[in-house]
Amino acid sequence: MKLNVSKITSLLAGVVFATSVAAETELTVYTAVEAEDLARYAATFNETNPDIKINWVRDSTGIITAKLLAERDNPQADVVWGLAATSLLLLKSEGMLEGYSPMGVEKLDAKFVDGDNPPAWVGMDAWVASVCYNTVEAEKAGLTPPTSWQDLTDPQYAGHLIMPNPNSSGTGFLDVSSWLQIFGEEGGWEYMDALHNNIARYTHSGSKPCKLAAAGEIPIGISFAFRGAKSKAAGAPLEIIVPSEGVGWDMEATAIVAGTANLEAAQKLVDFTVTLGANEMYNTGYAVVAYPGVAKPVEHFPEGLLDKMIDNDFEFAANNRAAILKEWQSRYDGKSDPK
């Protein structure tokens, strides 16, 4: 709502300085992209579109999604740039997204683009599940490195494993939804039953398991690859393991909010997000981007990760999200800490 105030102020300013700020359009852009990347993203966009100013509203995936859903009847955002595809599917199913086919979208990897025509959202980059394995602490505890998800149910890892709670973490949810896709519905729950016996505790956030593993607080943390690579670069004795059955992933994507007053500027922004330049920009943080052939390897990123990404069914994940979370909660949440 402060946006209204700022709009009024800018309007007033516009009246006063009508000549000097002639053509500038302001876009309110909601995002879950890491704070440190935002200034860079905006600057790169302004190189080609100097007349469009981006006003970022940034928070974590869950909070931004909640905010967008809460503002359903009175949307404040013009564009969503950098939010999980599963979240965008929730918005799409509320009819909140404006379909738009950006210039050059055909060059993107098809799995990064919404199936509708025009697509409701287009992908930017992917974050991929991985296992962070602290070699020093694991050796102290006498563990052998796991190579697959199934390995993690081995009794030797009991109490040495941490994963995010899918009820509060998007990363946790992509793990659970990937297991249900890999092992099938029944097999997936059986797998999680076995895994639960080894889990020391569930964290609220998705990056924490890897940071805890990096700090030696736990030998093994189920997290995502990018986080592991960052911690490893910071000097943690980590090995990033890609389980052999395949790994779940989610993508960051972009969409136009239906009913925006700045449709033209919003379309220009989305046009930009699918360009080669934009994808190169994403590549500094993400090893997997939507534009094929762009990605250069990121330091410490596990090899062969791309081939292990499962054929993720986002529609399954979004439409069954509520039911899966309810089932997960009744099975594993609130039970006493397995010792």
Place this chain on the structure above:
Amino acid sequence: MTSPSTNISSMPPGPVIKSKLSRDDIIMRSGMIVIALYLVVTLAFPLYAMLSKSFSTYRFELSQYEMQVSDQDGVFDGAILNPVDLNVATGAYSDADLSAGSDSRLPVTQLFPDFSFRSPVMYQIRNAQPGGRFLVGSTLHDDAEWTTLDSNSFRRVQLRPVKSTGFDNFVNYFSTPALFNSIKNSLFIAVLSTVVTVTLAFWFAYALNRSCMRFKGVFRLIAMAPILVPSLLPGIALVYLFGNQGMLKELLFGASIYGPIGIVIGSVFFTFPHAFLIISTALAISDARLYEAASSLRATPWRTFWTVTIPGARYGLISASFVVFNLVITDFGLPKVIGGQFNVLAVDIYKQVIGQQNFEMGAVVSVVLIIPAIFAFALDRYVQSKQVAALSARSVPYQPNPNPKMDRIFLVYSSLVGLFIVGILAVCQFAALIKFWPYDLSLSLNNYQFDKMDGGGWGSYYNSIKLGLITAVVGTAVIFFGAYLVEKSKGFRVGRSLFQMIAMLPMAIPGMVLGLAYIFFFNNPSNPLNVIYGTMAILVISAVTHFYTVSHLTAVTALKQMDREFESVSASLKQPTLKLFSRVTVPVCMPAVLDISIYLFVNAMTTVSAVVFLYSPKTSLASIAVLNMDDAGDIAPAAAMGMMIFYTNAAARILHLIASKGILRRTQAWRAR
């Protein structure tokens, strides 16, 4: 008595005498009404909005849809199927299955026992009534047109629930063990922490008031230190002390700090000053004559303790217990950091709202959490109303006598408690300066580069100071003026007692509940006050309201010491009350005014629960940054930011002390004649 001249009933009734309201009275009353309205708008309305949210449910209404099935050749015969009948025939969904959350979806193929996604049979579905909604994949259909789908696509149809009202959320809550177990957990840690804290604080206060040990001033300072940090900071220290890489991990003998043990130790730390203050006040006042009587009756010290000391301090003990219980059961930061899988009510609210975006269930848990909090609060008020003056005019203040042996024991005990408090803070500071615990123990300031982490960076720290200052200034003005009006205005008794009651209410409402209620109330687009949502203003309002009661009581206590004669004198001198207020009342009550402002500043700096749902990216706060950095796994920076809050509050306290000395010398000269 019976003489006819005094028989009133025989006299005709005279006109009702009604005193005329002077301009002054009108100003005072309207001022009071304005502040009462403030409390109603910032407290009663939001709570009402939350309560109604907890009854707002979602249900799949099968009667809203119509379907058709074709034959093997894809030809529809026109027979319209009602899903309600289909459900009765197949028994696919029970009544409980149809009760839903805002985000639930219901697949429809189970209504057709013969369904196979490979069959050539076609299906049609439409909304028979306005308001019906269903998805094909992720595409929303909310019109009345028929949608024709082949079997494979029909699998992708998901019905969406509609909003209704009822008790479904509460039924759902109490039929989910993962949720209602938290009630038991919350009560358990609250009771245990209360027993431990009150016991520790009692002996600490006893040592300070009833012994002749040395360094009392230092211990008093140390005991108050935890009030200067967010409640989740001890949790971070405990991770460094007793976590899997902890320095003193062996002391736990293999038990995990993540769970009730950690919550209770941390709760003892952050509630200690509250309990200590209350009990210390109770022990400070005692009648030496009772002790003389006891010793002349040859009572053993033990017996004297149980028959004189404890009864004298009982109201303090009871009050401290309720305060600690309330603080622990409503605290959210600490169990979030160190609670592990041990779910408690306050964290459940956070998980429901932030994690699952299930605002309705968050409201339900809030309602559940309010009950024990209000109960403890009401009992406390009741007990306090029973308290009578223990100190009569003839009392002789008790002076402790030196007793080398006991004094030494008390010194050792107090040192241990002091060590616990200082130790927790020292561990946090130490953790903040270590480069990469436990692998690289070299010192560095890397953890202070907040701008590189989640949580808002250094900006959030400056925001916190801003919030503290605004809250202190605005809050003190509003609260003190309100207390003055309610204490010193004439007549209007109903209004005044109503105001007193409303002013007590904030203390019973947990910060998280208040914050969640603010979302429902202020984030409603049809609310004209919606503009403050996401700004600093809503944070200030929430902080002022959340900490209203204690400040109000402080102000009332100070004002009660001033004779009402002042008002009469000023009235007879034809001076407006507001002039009296600014020229006499405020200067005389300056100590209380300063106390209220520092109380508001410190609490606004440390609170997490009152603001966690209300901050926006532009108004992120230091206390929230501690929470978020810990959440992201950046534990050392979280400790660093927590200690920044500590130093800021400590500096504010020292400034406050210096300022008070200066101001008091000017305004309180009359006290020392």
